[in-house]
Amino acid sequence: MIFEKIKEIIADQLGIDTEEIKMETKLIDDLGVDSLEIFEVVMSLEEEFEIEIPNEDVEGMKSVNEMVKYIESKKN
Secondary structure, X not given: OHHHHHHHHHHHXXXXXXXXXXXXXXXXXXXXXXXXXXXHHHHHHHHHHOOOOOXXXXXXXXXXXXXXXXXXXXXX
16 A cells, blocks of 8 residues: 555664555644655655655655555556
8 A cells, every 4th residue: 555655664774664544634733844855755665666856746745644645656
């Protein structure tokens, strides 16, 4: 499942427990993610799902839910 994989990637990149990450979790507001961490997460997502995510699309991914929807749209 895409959500589970994204959760693992975020938890791994940020060194947090996967239980802290929910669909509605906001990367900056809830997890305090900075731009470098977002870049690292996005690179991992690109590698995992074999897609390319343009910078302008990254700006629209403020929550885990938005990441899941974006990747689902690219995988179909």
